[in-house]
Amino acid sequence: MKRFKALALAAVLALSLVLTACGKTGGGSNGPIKVGVINNPPSESGYREANVKDMEAVFSAANGYELKTFYSIKNDEQLQAAQGFITEGVDYLLISAAETTGWDEVLTKAKEAGVKVYLFDRMIDVDESLYEAAVVSDMAAEGDTAVKWLLDQNLSEYNVIHIQGAMGSDAQIGRTGALQAQFDNGTMNCVVQQTATWDEAEAKNIVESVINSGESFNVIYAENDGMAKGAVAALDEHGITHGVNGDVIVMGFDCNKWALRELKDGAWNYDGQCSPFQAQIISDLIKGVKTSSDKVIINEEKGFDAKTITDSDIDTYGLGE
Amino acid sequence: MKTNSKKLFAGGLGQLTIPLIAIALLVIFNLIRDPSFFSINLSQNNDGNIVLAGNLISIINGASELAILAMGMTLVTAACGGQDISVGAAAAIAGDVFIKVIKAGSVINAGIVILAFLSACLVAMIFGAFNGILVAVFRIQPMIATLILYTCGRSIAYWINGGATPNVKSSILSGIGSFIPGIPIPTPVLIVALMAIIFKLLFRFTSLELLTQSVGINESAAKLNGINTTFIKILSFVILGVCVCVAGIIGTSRLGLINHETLLLDVEMDAILAVAIGGNSLGGGKFKISGSIIGAYVIQMLTTTLYAMKVSSTDVKAYKAIVIILLVVIGSPVVKKKFDKLVRQRISLKKNDSKGAAQA
Numbered sequence: 001m002k003r004f005k006a007l008a009l010a011a012v013l014a015l016s017l018v019l020t021a022c023g024k025t026g027g028g029s030n031g032p033i034k035v036g037v038i039n040n041p042p043s044e045s046g047y048r049e050a051n052v053k054d055m056e057a058v059f060s061a062a063n064g065y066e067l068k069t070f071y072s073i074k075n076d077e078q079l080q081a082a083q084g085f086i087t088e089g090v091d092y093l094l095i096s097a098a099e100t101t102g103w104d105e106v107l108t109k110a111k112e113a114g115v116k117v118y119l120f121d122r123m124i125d126v127d128e129s130l131y132e133a134a135v136v137s138d139m140a141a142e143g144d145t146a147v148k149w150l151l152d153q154n155l156s157e158y159n160v161i162h163i164q165g166a167m168g169s170d171a172q173i174g175r176t177g178a179l180q181a182q183f184d185n186g187t188m189n190c191v192v193q194q195t196a197t198w199d200e201a202e203a204k205n206i207v208e209s210v211i212n213s214g215e216s217f218n219v220i221y222a223e224n225d226g227m228a229k230g231a232v233a234a235l236d237e238h239g240i241t242h243g244v245n246g247d248v249i250v251m252g253f254d255c256n257k258w259a260l261r262e263l264k265d266g267a268w269n270y271d272g273q274c275s276p277f278q279a280q281i282i283s284d285l286i287k288g289v290k291t292s293s294d295k296v297i298i299n300e301e302k303g304f305d306a307k308t309i310t311d312s313d314i315d316t317y318g319l320g321e
Numbered sequence: 322m323k324t325n326s327k328k329l330f331a332g333g334l335g336q337l338t339i340p341l342i343a344i345a346l347l348v349i350f351n352l353i354r355d356p357s358f359f360s361i362n363l364s365q366n367n368d369g370n371i372v373l374a375g376n377l378i379s380i381i382n383g384a385s386e387l388a389i390l391a392m393g394m395t396l397v398t399a400a401c402g403g404q405d406i407s408v409g410a411a412a413a414i415a416g417d418v419f420i421k422v423i424k425a426g427s428v429i430n431a432g433i434v435i436l437a438f439l440s441a442c443l444v445a446m447i448f449g450a451f452n453g454i455l456v457a458v459f460r461i462q463p464m465i466a467t468l469i470l471y472t473c474g475r476s477i478a479y480w481i482n483g484g485a486t487p488n489v490k491s492s493i494l495s496g497i498g499s500f501i502p503g504i505p506i507p508t509p510v511l512i513v514a515l516m517a518i519i520f521k522l523l524f525r526f527t528s529l530e531l532l533t534q535s536v537g538i539n540e541s542a543a544k545l546n547g548i549n550t551t552f553i554k555i556l557s558f559v560i561l562g563v564c565v566c567v568a569g570i571i572g573t574s575r576l577g578l579i580n581h582e583t584l585l586l587d588v589e590m591d592a593i594l595a596v597a598i599g600g601n602s603l604g605g606g607k608f609k610i611s612g613s614i615i616g617a618y619v620i621q622m623l624t625t626t627l628y629a630m631k632v633s634s635t636d637v638k639a640y641k642a643i644v645i646i647l648l649v650v651i652g653s654p655v656v657k658k659k660f661d662k663l664v665r666q667r668i669s670l671k672k673n674d675s676k677g678a679a680q681a
Binding site for chain 1: 379476628
């Protein structure tokens with residue numbers, strides 16, 4: 001009986017697959033490619049805002065797409081929306097999930113319905129066979145690039161104030177890793193390591209307390225631009241020079257436009273990119289312009305040096321305004 | 322000396338006893354830990370101004386937003402017997418309005434900053450009035466009424482500037498947020514002093530203090546005496562709105578950047594705590610704004626001390642909680658009564674002793 005049921009189910013699935021396949025060809029190859037994007041809301045951060053804008057720009061009608069979007073930071077709402085997109089019959093489902101778990105069922109349904117799934121920005125805990133490819137940032141690589149740059153500065157000693165992001169977040173873990181390794185093997189000295197949970201004002205308090213204690217330091221490694229700005233405010237109030245030709249090296253992450261301008265002005269030294277631009281890569285994969293042998297595609301990311309950054313870098317890679 | 326200590330224990334300082342003892346303990350603790358902790362020195366900042374620096378300055382400066390919010394929160398607490406938990410979110414809205422108006426102009430001059438301040442103030446007062454109407458007219462429990470703005474406030478702030486974290490570089494803003502050239506004291510500290518003076522004058526020349534207290538102590542009695550209790554309650558929220566706006570603008574000006582997600586994050590709980598540490602009843606009625614201001618400095622001194630001890634900032638909240646439990650328990654009516662009794666017994670014993678000595 002059980003076997004019969006399974007067989008029947010398989011038959012129905014096969015039929016539905018054939019039907020959907022027919023539907024596609026029936027619609028004509030010139031029809032727009034239907035893409036459903038499940039993302040976090042643009043209000044989440046400057047990163048997300050740029051990410052959402054990028055998606056909307058690349059998957060536009062002009063490029064031959066019909067775009068449906070859904071934004072939420074709640075996983076269950078995202079799951080429901082994904083279900084809805086599958087029912088509506090999208091060709092491709094693009095997902096940046098709020099949480100890494102709970103996606104098995106929906107993605108299995110997508111596979112059964114012949115909807116191809118791409119993950120972007122964030123990985124999901126599911127079997128690799130359930131998605132075509134995942135285009136993600138490698139936060140650990142961002143940390144490695146930054147620390148390598150710092151080592152290349154050949155300072156006689158490294159006394160680092162390390163301001164961390166919200167503990168446990170992907171960005172914090174990745175960006176902390178490389179620096180922590182330097183602390184552990186003794187190449188750099190950790191003056192203080194504190195989390196400011198992405199809060200600019202808290203970062204200022206942390207640096208201020210170090211200045212007041214009279215300890216010397218020559219590097220500030222802040223895990224995002226806002227916290228770097230908070231740290232610099234503390235330096236400014238206490239008459240400590242920073243940036244190119246300054247006493248203290250200032251490092252930030254995220255590449256907001258305003259932060260890159262600080263770099264250009266020589267007030268900061270380094271800013272690491274966390275690229276929100278995955279849409280073009282996915283579009284190329286969908287249209288077959290590019291193919292990838294790996295399921296996980298690491299988005300190429302840069303680190304900018306105050307001495308070499310150009311105005312066109314700011315325009316191309318800067319986030320926000 | 323004796324009469325002084327007697328007065329202290331018998332409640333002469335009244336509700337200020339606990340916050341003052343808390344500050345004294347923190348000062349002593351820090352002096353033992355590091356005698357140079359409170360040293361103040363003059364240094365030149367990167368704008369070329371000679372300014373004061375040191376832990377003490379960091380504490381007084383850092384507590385500015387909290388102190389201002391605590392002033393307004395005291396008034397709301399006294400009138401309504403409840404607290405406004407939306408102050409952080411509302412400050413983010415005010416800060417965003419402030420930056421929005423400033424960025425709308427082509428140049429940043431004093432005129433546009435004042436205009437921006439007034440617009441932000443107006444918006445914050447409207448949101449304050451909204452909270453006040455929910456509480457006073459619809460009689461919703463204050464914490465529930467303000468939960469609405471607490472939940473949606475930062476989203477509203479996001480809409481104003483369309484996300485991102487707008488930056489403004491201006492000497493006027495750094496004048497508000499850090500130092501005015503030629504004055505070595507951080508401007509936020511001066512703003513706190515100004516706000517305190519305004520409150521003092523307000524209480525001196527109007528009957529606001531009396532009216533607020535009578536509404537808080539017994540609303541129906543106040544009504545029977547012809548006090549417009551609804552108006553007083555709404556007014557307290559509107560005044561808190563002004564405080565929220567000032568705090569938001571200081572927070573924004575410190576860095577010349579508004580991040581609606583992190584500006585004055587979790588400040589509402591600290592503000593309520595400052596009111597409580599200041600010895601004010603959270604159930605409304607009599608109040609002392611000076612207590613709340615001292616409460617704010619206690620909280621900031623605690624944070625700075627923990628940072629100086631290199632306590633991990635993830636643990637700071639836990640340590641804070643321990644100290645606060647102690648403070649609140651010591652300040653509770655039960656412990657106070659016991660303590661009063663003990664002191665009184667001591668005094669009467671001593672009296673008996675001296676009597677006995679005289680007889681002999």
